[in-house]
Amino acid sequence: MKIQTPYSFLNHIIVVTFLLVLNTGQYLSLNTNNTDIDFLHCLIRNSDDPDSISRVIYSPNNSSYISVLQFSLNNLRFTSPTTPKPRFIVTPVHESQIQTLVYCSKKHGLEIRTRSGGHDFEGLSYVSQLPFVILDLKNLKSVTVDIQTATAWVQAGATLGELYYGIAQKSRNLGFPGGVCYALGLGGHVSGGGYGTMRRKYGLAADNVIDAQFINVHGKIVDRKSMGEDLFWAIRGGGGSSFGIILSWKIKLVPVPETVTIFAVDRTLEQNLTKIIHKWQYVAPKIDKDLDIRVLMFSVVNPSTGNRTIRATFDTLFLGGIDRLLTLMQVEFPELGLTREDCTEMSWIEAVVIGSGFTNGEPSEILLNRTALPKNSFKGKSDFATTPISEDGFEGIWRFYNDQIEAGMALLVLTPYGGKMDEISGSAIPFPHRLGTLYMIEYVVGWDGNETSPHISWIISLYNYMTSYVSNSPRRAYLNYIDLDLGVGKNYAEAKDTWGSSYFNNNFNRLVKVKTMVDPSNFFKHEQSIPRWF
Secondary structure: OOOOOOOOHHHHHHHHHHHHHOOOOOOOOOOOOHHHHHHHHHHHHOOOOHHHHHOOEEOOOOOOHHHHHHHOOOEHHHOOOOOOOOOEEEOOOOHHHHHHHHHHHHHHOOEEEEEOOOOOOOOOOOOOOOOEEEEEOOOOOOEEEEOOOOEEEEEOOOEHHHHHHHHHHHOOOEEOOOOOOOOOEHHHHHHOOOOOOOHHHHOOOHHHEEEEEEEOOOOOEEOHHHHOHHHHHHHOOOOHHHOOEEEEEEEEOEEOOOOEEEEEEEEEHHHOHHHHHHHHHHHOOOOOOOEEEEEEEEEEEOOOOOOEEEEEEEEEEEOOOHHHHHHHHHHHOHHHOOOHHHOEEEOHHHHHHHHOOOOOOOOHHHHHOOOOOOOEEEEEEEEEEOOOOOHHHHHHHHHHHOOHHHHOEEEEEEEEOOOHHHHOOOOOOOOOOOOOOOEEEEEEEEEOOOOOHHHHHHHHHHHHHHHHHOOOOOOOOOHHHOOHHHOOOOOHHHHHHHHHHHHHHHHHHHHHHHHHHHOOOOOOOOOOOOOOOO
16 A cells, blocks of 8 residues: 655645546546545555556446446345445455555545455345445455465455366365355355365364465454464454455365265155154264265155145265265165165266256356356354254244245255364364254245345244254354344444354354454444454
């Protein structure tokens, strides 16, 4: 960032004129307030390259403003006319432009909402009730893979798909234990923990971070050594947006075999689903850590009867070949009735493509297309099961799914833990949900349009029903599935008694200590950001 120097009145006029034109030849409207003009003035005056920064600033008067806003806005619930919009969107192409943005936002009282992928459940990376600017990192997406050291530097704006593709271009024997949604941005995904199909073998994405580049509240770029171990601990699972801006991660790549095996087996209530899924709870968290069997549950119409039923897909990645997988399943989980015909061997990157929702033989290059899958409105919540749910408990869940009018596109996902997740301390990073967790539960309901009431009330009713079947004191939740229903704490006491304990359990106080140390003015904040002590 350029250091300010005195300048003449003539230069002032030149800069203001330049601000008004910006990058599309469209003038700011006459009713633009002085704060906006002063903010733009600040960005240009303090930039090393005024022409370059002007090309990455979008105001509501800019013809590209809406398309830039909506490009990585993945929850259409936040596209209604009444949803607060940013005063500006900045899409930097260089880290120095972010430093300038931090300086000017602080000076002129604008919040910064940082967006890397735009998949957050409550839209906090692109919505605020206070005057704000979106920092969209989509242009900072480089992936640099070092095969010799089995590491990679990945900028925060890169997607998981871009990372996976970059790894596969260099090696068939390396991977990374990130999520299955290929369009997730690395910045937010990793800073919230980040789990995927290899978590039982290698842990979370955040468990495999070995360095980071980060912009603090003073606009300084720091790495692990210069930021200190407390802050480095906090941003790997505690949510980077509470402390500053993640620029990039240095990650440890993990071994994957030449051949992996996948299967996706469907079972319905008429095929003894209740008993199968009840047994799954005892098997999936304890089975060989090379095997991940998650369950996706939907309400569907049975074509044979025309009646509505529940269908569960047992969706699996196995780090090995079919023969060993079949032996494991026959011994540990014969109730599923897996056959050789259900299984397919392929490379790890091919499994990533299918796991991302592409099933038509698309090449791995599809992972570079950030908008290949459709968007909709959705609401999500999360839970952690520490004891098996009874068959009667599951029968109660099925009753909720009978009301498909309210449920819409309702999905329940059960993700087993165990394996490596049991071997890492609950305080190693801020993510506390380790030993003793059988599986995580994700509730999602989606719908077309941006109306909300019947769909959200349905998912809240199901969540309330599940109270007696999941963790308690506190009832735990996953930060990356951020849920404002847990509370919006404005101070330490309010936050600790609500969402703070749910997301972080006993790690919350350490996060508060770090926040108080690195951002005492609480500049980096949102509705559930880590508070200060005072």
